[in-house]
Amino acid sequence: MNLVPAVQGKNINSVTGKLSNSDLAGRCLLDKVDDTGSSNEALVFHPVPGIRLGATCAGIKYNNRNDLVVIELAEGGNCAAVFTRNAFCAAPVTVAREHLLTAMPRYLLINSGNANAGTGKPGHSAAVESCKTLAATRGCAINQVLPFSTGVIGELLPLEKIAVAIPDALTSLTEQGWGTAARAIMTTDTVPKISSKQIELSGRTVTITGIAKGSGMIRPDMATMLAYIATDALVDRHLLQRCLESAVKPSFNSITVDGDTSTNDACVLMASGVSESSPITDEDSAEFACFSAAVEAVCMDLARAIVLDGEGATKLVEVLVEDAKTESEARDVAYTIAHSPLVKTALFASDPNWGRILAAVGRAGLADLDVNAIKIWLDDVCIVREGGRAKDYTEAAGQRVMDQSALTIRVALGRGDASTRILTCDLSYDYVKINAEYRS
Amino acid sequence: MNLVPAVQGKNINSVTGKLSNSDLAGRCLLDKVDDTGSSNEALVFHPVPGIRLGATCAGIKYNNRNDLVVIELAEGGNCAAVFTRNAFCAAPVTVAREHLLTAMPRYLLINSGNANAGTGKPGHSAAVESCKTLAATRGCAINQVLPFSTGVIGELLPLEKIAVAIPDALTSLTEQGWGTAARAIMTTDTVPKISSKQIELSGRTVTITGIAKGSGMIRPDMATMLAYIATDALVDRHLLQRCLESAVKPSFNSITVDGDTSTNDACVLMASGVSESSPITDEDSAEFACFSAAVEAVCMDLARAIVLDGEGATKLVEVLVEDAKTESEARDVAYTIAHSPLVKTALFASDPNWGRILAAVGRAGLADLDVNAIKIWLDDVCIVREGGRAKDYTEAAGQRVMDQSALTIRVALGRGDASTRILTCDLSYDYVKINAEYRS
Structure with a gap:
């Protein structure tokens, strides 16, 4: 496998490479943002047809920056996820696991500034309630919404602020929203983390784009910090999960900043299926191998970006x-x-x-x-x-x-x-x- | 068991307490020294009849301070020891283990400033040679000398400097040498560490005094940083080993500064046997229980002193x-x-x-x-x-x-x-x- 190495620094203005099966195109895009996370520099990525992202400022902990993100997966898409093995896992992790058992997600609801971890039953209720609010607004089932939180442990989620902000986040949904979302999920991160690649499958271009956050409390265990990856390929649900589990092992599960496994680690891989490429349903097919390699490359880029941005890291x-x-x-x-x-x-x-x-x-x-x-x-x-x-x-x-x-x-x-x-x-x-x- | 808590800070001028079986007398004595380790403040301790200590400046790494210590155990005494489990154990640890298998030690030869670890066969030869020089000077067998080193890893022991300094160290042997030795074995330590207790056994006062060094690379595993404890009680060799193994578990084996187990950890318990108290030969006797409790108390004091002096520690x-x-x-x-x-x-x-x-x-x-x-x-x-x-x-x-x-x-x-x-x-x-x- 020929992985394009991650590129550090500013002003990376090109994202594309050759579109071919053998040479995974794309680059890891990192650019420095100022302390408020509101850099004006553009993050470059390939949008993913069938995936829209929106962000807004709910004022959960930070002021003057976005801290609430909604990611929408087109109807008929598939979704895979892995989560932290920390026994004190956060309320949203528990709720997301429960929802995944009974429905295929349509929305991810992500906040930064508050981890909703170590919050007991009230924290669990808050996570469920936030999903309920979004579901009611969009007319979907509650279990089609997955909640995610990152930030300080032990403080109850300010549900009211989130409820007020959800319509704003939904209004801003766009396929161009990856950069905004990458910034909105940051906590102690100093740079947003995004990676974007395109491959050719059955004569059609397929995109895989992902974002992640993470800087401290980094020693993912069978999961990762928050990472959201999406493709427009049509991939069987079970294969999608297998692909994700295989991709996180050499990437997110092979990095450490400080050995502290988080309570909130989660990594999601969504496949909207709106690409005109053939469905991927055979684990032994060349298409699945190529797709999996591209997903792993995106995960490697993001994992490397997390370590590069490790708290205080200089090497x-x-x-x-x-x-x-x-x-x-x-x-x-x-x-x-x-x-x-x-x-x-x-x-x-x-x-x-x-x-x-x-x-x-x-x-x-x-x-x-x-x-x-x-x-x-x-x-x-x-x-x-x-x-x-x-x-x-x-x-x-x-x-x-x-x-x-x-x-x-x-x-x-x-x-x-x-x-x-x-x-x-x-x-x-x-x-x-x-x-x-x-x-x- | 009623342990007298360790006392931090300067100017502890009293070492004694009641002499009784039930109340373990003594205190952990810590006083601040200046950067050269040459504080003029006296460390207070009970000398141990049958144990003499000497120190000198061999110029191994430090200037203007002692860095070579000899501890002499009276003929007929017993000695127990435990060592690091780090697989890359230092040459002196290997040599000391070998010597303990075949003879009862008369001398401990300790240097600071150089760990003689990661030095391969030349390091092993250097450790043996240093024992040989001391043995030749004193007319004892080579395997009656145990070598110990602490300091930087990976540099070969400057044998010539040590050979030249050994006679000086031997000349300075005295039962009053505990404080000098406690300072001479320091590396990044900011305070010398000494603990001294007396108990009554069969109507006679028995002393247990110990010194230790350690500040970083502290997560002892079945042993400790360098620690040397001695008593004038007459204790069966096997019981002495059992007593030491039991004492290090809640003390040196239950502390950590940074999780880094050293290559050179060693803890030695010597019994000169010159006290007029009855020999301790029965594991189930009240005397052994009392003696063991006092040894454990000395170990606890020293272990606590190491953590208190942990590199950069404020709490x-x-x-x-x-x-x-x-x-x-x-x-x-x-x-x-x-x-x-x-x-x-x-x-x-x-x-x-x-x-x-x-x-x-x-x-x-x-x-x-x-x-x-x-x-x-x-x-x-x-x-x-x-x-x-x-x-x-x-x-x-x-x-x-x-x-x-x-x-x-x-x-x-x-x-x-x-x-x-x-x-x-x-x-x-x-x-x-x-x-x-x-x-x-």
Whole structure:
């Protein structure tokens, strides 16, 4: 699979690439916004026929910015979703799961500024009531509305403000609404996150566009932070779910900022089916493979954008663990490195203090670990071999890698064929500042 | 058991309490030293007959301060030890383990400034050679010397400097050397850590005195940071080991600063046997119970002192998890809370952001967790009940607890009888500063 790498920075004005099955076109679009999230710079994306988005300011926590989003899925479309495994999952997560069991969604109702988590029965009622208000306005069933919330934990959702704002959000529904929605779902994020790709299926162009939010409390577990992805392809409901579950594993489920799995993680994949391409109903078809690869590419772009925008992050770090006995132990080692405050602060300092990486590998809890078989690299520089510092390692070579804004820590355990790859970031003063000075 | 609580701060000039079996006398003695570790304030302790300590400046990493310590155990004494479970354990840990298998130690040789970890075979040889030099000088066997190192990982031990300094360290051996040794083993520690207690056994006063170092890379696993405890009691070798293993569990093995288990953790308990009290040879005797309780109390004092001196720490936090199905799951919940960067930064900010605690409990990985049965308190203030914020909770009450420099987070899981208690600290700017600006 040939993934187009994500592009950071401002002024990305082109979204398209070649439209073909083999080369997944599109780019991850990130542009900086000012503190109020009201950047005037345009986010570039492909609209998705059959999907409309609207946003408005309900004044839930923030002033002078949008904080309420409605996403509309055309009648006859399909929807798949995955959610957090945090046992203290938020009320909207519980309600969305319940609604998905009994109906196919037509609307997603998303607010930022309040997580509606840790709010007990009143929180559950508030989530249901907000769906009821939207359903009554649009004349659909309550269980065709899925609620989502993100923000501070433990405060009751201000239902009245949301009820008042829903008609405004509905009035603004448009297929051009992706950029506005990407900004409206932000909390401590500093950039909106959007990715958009087009592929060719049975001679027709099919679009996959997604948005996400997430910056802190990031260690998704079988789900993600809030992410909404849509396509105009017509995809069987069960295949859509399978495609999503497969796509989140190497993307949202392989990133960590601070190891804190959120109460509100959710990722939704909608297929409006209004494209004129043939329906995707066969799991073994080339079309499903191509579609799945494109969805995974969008998820990878968004996941990478979340880590890049990790609270206080100054470095993007890929942790690659190879030659493990099982994927599970590879992940244990990778996450032990990625969560080590000592490794993360050394990364922030651009200090090739490789002893901290070695110590993290050693404490990852692997039985019968032969340290003499382990090799560790910073990018292409081997730092550890035969139980200690590699003989040809030089501080200058390590420093050269560490001075980059993106780097790979690679560990070969020398005991099997399994491997894993996760993305993380460093731990800076600003992480402490963001989480100590503001209640998020 | 009635433990005398540790005392923080300066100018603690009294060490003694009542000498009795029921009331464990003694205090944890902490006094601030200046940056060079050369405070003029006296540390107060009971010397241990049969144990002598010496220190000198070998110039391993630091200048103008002692960095090499020798501890001498009288002939005929016994010694117990526990070590790190980090698979990348340091060369001195491997050598000390080997030596303990074949001989009873007479000398401990400890250096600060260099961990001799991640140094492969040359590191192992260096550790052995340093023991050889000391053994030759004193006329004992090599395996009667145990080496210990703490400091930066991955640099080879400067053997020549150590060889030159060993005679100096031996010349300074004295039963009064505890305070000097406590300072000489410090690295990023800001205070020396010493605890001293006396008990009465068969009508004789018996002393237990210990020192420890540790501030960062603190999440001991079946061992501790460097800690050296000694008594003049005569204790059977196997009972001494049992006593130590039991004492480290609630103390050194129940603390965490940053979750990073060191490559060099070691804890040693020496019994010189020169006291005139009766030998302790019966595991079921009142004497062994009393002795063990005193050793545990010394370990608790030192463990608490390590967390208090955690890198950048501004708060001492006890995490108590009750009503768990197993102790293992209680510890999973406790460590998930204690390692959560979001909980730790909220503690630093004195922000009663209890939603972050709730989210940490929820992501601890317990199967079939009924969140409605969980209760969470900050000291005596109930913050979570019935799946959400306790009805009678007020922000003012939470703030009152958070404003303290020491507090307890208590979680009742409502699903069993097991419990655990660990100590941790907050995550401040200074943690990042200490670990980003200096290579430790």
